[in-house]
Amino acid sequence: MAAISEAFRDGGFWMYIILVTSVIALGVTLERFFFLFFKFNMNAQAFMAQIQKLVMADNVDRAIKLCNAASSRALPHVIKAGLTRANKGEVEIQNAMEEATLEIVPKIQKRTNSLQTIANVATLMGLLGTIMGLIEAFEALESATPENRQRMLSRGIAMAMNTTAFGLIVAIPTMIAHLVLSGVTKKILDEIDMYSVKLENLLVTRGKGGPVE
Template sequence: MSAIAEAFRSGGIWMYLILAVSIFAIGITIERFIFLFFKYNINAQAFMAQIQKLVMADNIDRAIKLCNAAPSRALPKVIKAGLTRANKGEVEIQNAIEEATLEVVPKVQKRTPALAVLANIATLLGLLGTIIGLIEAFEALESATPENRQQMLSRGIALAMNTTAFGLVVAIPTLVAHLILSGMTKKILDEIDMYSVKLENLLVTRGKGGTNPLEQ
């Protein structure tokens, strides 16, 4: 721990700036992980299989209640919007689904792109600290007295290396978190796109003896 504290101290203000970036990154990662994996996510295939059976049985009210049972999930919110217009025309069903989608999508995408930005900021702060450290080291070689030269040179090199290392230590896990959370975001949005279209087709064709779009 003493070695880490000494490395942090030798990195100067750049280490504190990178630490601030890491705190933001950790906070966003935890918040997005909770929301995307536990609040917005749902077993879409199983959920839509139940919705399909209820719609085909012309039990729209029961299907809406099923959506209400998962009020925080992203897909049920969109599906519920379409179900509430089940007895209306195709245009009204489509408009209701699109409106709900426009409301849900920003919530699902919220803050995840910021992780990539924070990773870049951490890397650039580390690089800037490296450049400042190297400048100090070269100045020591040029202007410092012989008795102070070694100390100033060591301080400049320590600043350069420690800020680079800490910047990468923050940036790499942040990029990994961004990759994982972006994948989950894409999964949720793809399910909304696919199943909302299939629900729209199902509602339009129900009772007409058409092909069930959820089975295609």
Template sequence: MLQSLAQFIEDGGPFMKVNIVTSIVAVAIIVERMIVLAFRLNLNAGPFMEQIQKLVLSGNVDRAVKLCGAAPKAALSRVIRAGLTRANRGDQEVSRALEEAVLEVSPLVTRRIAALWSLANVATLLGLIGTITGLIGTFKSLGAASPELKQQMLSKGIAEAMNNTAFGLTIAVTCIIAHLLLTSKAKAMVEDVEYNALRLENLLSRRGAGEASVESAVG
């Protein structure tokens, strides 16, 4: 299998090797984004927000902040922590802190995903260039070749052209599929962060209003 792959690359000519670089970059981006979105920035929002809500309603804001510190790299915990650290500074401060934190983590979630679409186009075009150059070189050589070599040269030229086309399209399809999946995951994560940031803002607002009501009743 390795020999067949090596022969496939060798038959593809120089643009095949250029497209190998494109494929390596694409695979690196896909693997890195999968790790980041699935593990580093990901957090199970349901149980996490339930614990945050219980701690906030019981007045343990400091413990809620420490809970966020247990997953310091997760996008949701970073945003929630930003709001909790300003919980005693008024609704406007909390709202501004949450909005700033969402704007800070959103690029971390979507980073480099858009590059996959560009790499798909680059791989397709490189494959097309390799196809055209392979055919041009073949037809130029056929004119000066002896009859017994024409069939061999034609086969080699067609192999170079088709290999470049197939390889370029394979990279492009892989990049497009990965782009769609990663974009969907990133969008869902950002929406989840925004929704739970709003939940926290409303929770702190209700908590503040409740405390104010108690103080008024005592007064």
């Protein structure tokens, strides 16, 4: 712990900026993790199997209630919009689900991409601290008195190395978090796209009185 405190102190002003980015990155990661894994995500395949079964049984009201039971999830929000227009035409069903998709997609994607920016800022702040530390070290070689030269040189090199290390320590986990959360985001969006089309086809076939598969 003392070594970490000393390294942080040796890094100087830039360490505090990187620390702020780490706090922001952690906050965004935790917030997105909660929403993506525990609020928007679900077992889409099992959910849609139930919806399809109810629609095939001409029990749309039960299907809507099933959506209401999982109203915080992303997919039921879109599916419910289509089900409420089940007795309308193809265009109305499609428009309803597209509108619901446009409402939910920004909430799913919100702030996830900012993690990549935060990681880049942490890296750049570490690089800037490195440059400033090297400048200080070179100034020590050029202008410092012999008795102060070693101390100033060590301080400059310590700043350079510590800011680089701390910047990378923040940036690497943040990039990994961005990768994981982006994957979950894509999964949720892909499920919305796929199952909204499947429901639309199901409802249109039902409306025309054709066989429902």
